Amino acid sequence: MTSNTPTTAADLEIARENQEVHIRIVLSSEDVDQIQSIVENLEKWQDPAVRTITLVGSNKEDDDGQFRHSPDLRGLLAAIGNVMTSVVHLKFENISVDGWTIPAELLTALFRKTSTRLETLECTALQIEGTKMEMLELESTVAGLVCLRSCCFINNFILWLGKEMHPLDGMLQALSKLPLLLGVYLDIDYFNDSGGHASQLSSSAALSPLLGSTNIQELILSKFLPSHPALQEIGQHLKTKNYLQNLTIYFTLPPNDEWNNLPTLxxxxxxxxxxxxxxxxxxxxxxxxxxxxxxxxxxxxxxxxxxxxxxxxxxxxxxxxxxxxxxxxxxxxxxxxxxxxxxxxxxxxxxxxxxxxxxxxxxxxxxxxxxxxxxxxxxxQGRKELMTNNTRDTWTVALAKHSHDLDALFYYLHCNPWLMTPGAERPKTRPLRRKRRRQEEDEESLEDVLVEEIQRLRQENATLKASQQKRRRFLRDAAAIVANVAFLWVATARRRSG
The missing domain is CATH 3.80.10.10 (Ribonuclease Inhibitor)
Known part of the structure; x- marks a missing residue:
């Protein structure tokens, strides 16, 4: 089945016979009978192995620019529930483009069918309607999606109680309880038409459950106001909670405002x-x-x-x-x-x-x-591990890996002159400090010789790039210097141990 054309009943019949694991259903308001055929086909599926379902709303208009009448989605959603027992990825795309809304109780039923399997949920331009009790039941069901790992609410994800918005606080609270949830993407409105604060969040503390979750590692916030008090809430949680690993914020502005009017940015x-x-x-x-x-x-x-x-x-x-x-x-x-x-x-x-x-x-x-x-x-390349490691063997391997990078080699040897003293171990003091202790004369002498050789090789490399033959000779000399220094370390260590 192609992803660019509506899925017909015939497409679903082929998918069922081939036991395909991905189904994409495009809702066309032009042909209600076609949707009924899809429903009848879905009801025939036995022991489904479907893993991914994508439900897409059409974006077609009449000649006068008006959207067609919405079909009855109840039968379709009920039929989709017949194949939901094996689904791990559920995606809604632009369902509300035509002004369609999904009944909360039917969405709750879908979630219950796959509560122990669903891993990813993505809702783009999805609007849900229902009573307050139905919304609470939906939130409770979401809290039971124990396998959910990723959740995205993108582009006007709205819960409707009649003509009023139902705050997303309860939904975010439910997500925060999921034991395996790793990432949340919220693209919602943080201001209303008059330029005020959050219309979909009842308060700045609505994000607190997500920020305080011990499981969520990534949080992406879109349409976020720089002046929104929730930003202070984020900062406070980052100070006291060390769980979140990735934070992305896409800032926006209230309508009819400009950056120059935000001196407190x-x-x-x-x-x-x-x-x-x-x-x-x-x-x-x-x-x-x-x-x-x-x-x-x-x-x-x-x-x-x-x-x-x-x-x-x-x-x-x-x-x-x-x-x-x-x-x-x-x-x-x-x-x-x-x-x-x-x-x-x-x-x-x-x-x-x-x-x-x-x-x-x-x-x-x-x-x-x-x-x-x-x-x-x-x-x-791992400077943190190197600069906090105390073993000479690890340093020997690391310097060999950096032998082609003269800048890195010079930096590490300059910061750790003890490496150029055969048999010496790393001092207990930090290698990077503003005032270094004076090294022994033999260490200084060996360091000066090595620094001069490295500088000479760098100059030679810069002047002889045009000649491939001379460049190979330069690389051979550089490798010989590193090998000689390593041999000196090994020979001295053997003499001392002998």
Whole structure:
């Protein structure tokens, strides 16, 4: 069955005969009889092995631009329930595009059919209607989806009580109780038409159950207001709860507002930088502040973030990404260069500007930028493990792996001169410190010789790139130097042990 055309009854008949595991049903309001045929076919399935069901709403209009009348979805949903016992992936796409709504009690019945199997649930443009009791029953059933690992509510996921919205607080509370749930994506409205605060969340504390969950590792929030008090709630939980690993926030603005009317943007983000001072679980932090217009500069927030990562030596943050319609000053990169000298965790740092006017952008000089890129590369290759490891054998293997990277080799030997003393063990003091103890004369002598050789080889490599033959000779000499140093270590160790 193709995913670009509506699934007909004949398609389902073929799928049933072939025991296919993926079913995609496209609802067309043009042909109600076709939907009835699909229902009749689904009712014939015996011992189904279907693992994925995707229910798609059509997006076709009449000539006058008006959507056609909605078919009765009750019979279809009841028939789908016949094959739900084996389903692990359930997806609703644009069901509400035609103005259709799904009755809460029928959705509850579907969830009950697959409560011990369903692993992923994705709802795009899905609106559910029912009474308050039916909504409470739906939330209770969601809390029983014990195998659910991923849940996405995207693009106007709304619960309706008549003409009023039912808050999503109970649904989020139910999700927080699931023992295997790892990721949640919420693309909901945090403001109403008048520009006020959350219309789908009753209070800023509605996100607290998700933030406090010991199982949820990834949280993605979309359409989020920078001024929303829930942002402070997020910062507070990051300070006190060390469970969340990945946090992505897509910020937006209230209607008829501009970035210039938000002078407190950086102050709103300060809760995140202050949380990084103590948080030890967060591995990815991505902040997207739009692609249109301009927003106030974020230099102060980013500098404070860099200082927090420098202070918090237990931080696990490996990726920081900020996208905003503004430029970044040189102070931002300088702050992160300073941080990366002692921070072994950060592996990816990206500050993108979506502003067309980049004439005021101040870039670091090539030396500082190269230094920052070196630290990020070393962190990605495992600098943290190396700089906190005490065994010489591990270091010998690591240096052999980095023999092709002269910058990395020089950095590690310069920071750990004890490695160039045969038989010496790692000192108990940290290898990176502002004031180093004076080394023994033989260590200094050996270090100077090795540094000179490495610098000579780097210069020779730069001048002889045009000649492939000379380049091979250079690589052979470099390998010989590393081999000689290793031989010196082994020979000295044997003499001492003998």
């Amino acid at each position: 950086e102050s709103s983000l300060e809760c995140l930088s202050s949380a990084l001072l103590v948080n030890t679980s967060l591995q990815e932090l991505k902040l997207h502040l739009g692609h249109e217009g301009k927003c106030p500069k974020l230099d102060s927030f980013l500098v404070q973030t860099a200082k927090a990562l420098e202070t918090n030596t237990a931080s696990a943050l490996a990726e920081l990404e900020v996208i905003a319609p503004c430029t970044y000053g040189a102070c931002v990169e300088e702050a992160f260069v300073t941080t990366l000298r002692t921070n072994y965790s950060l592996q990816k740092l990206e500050c993108f500007t979506t502003s067309e006017d980049t004439s005021k952008y101040i870039s670091l000089d090539a030396g500082h930028r190269t230094e920052m890129e070196l630290y990020l590369r070393l962190n990605e």
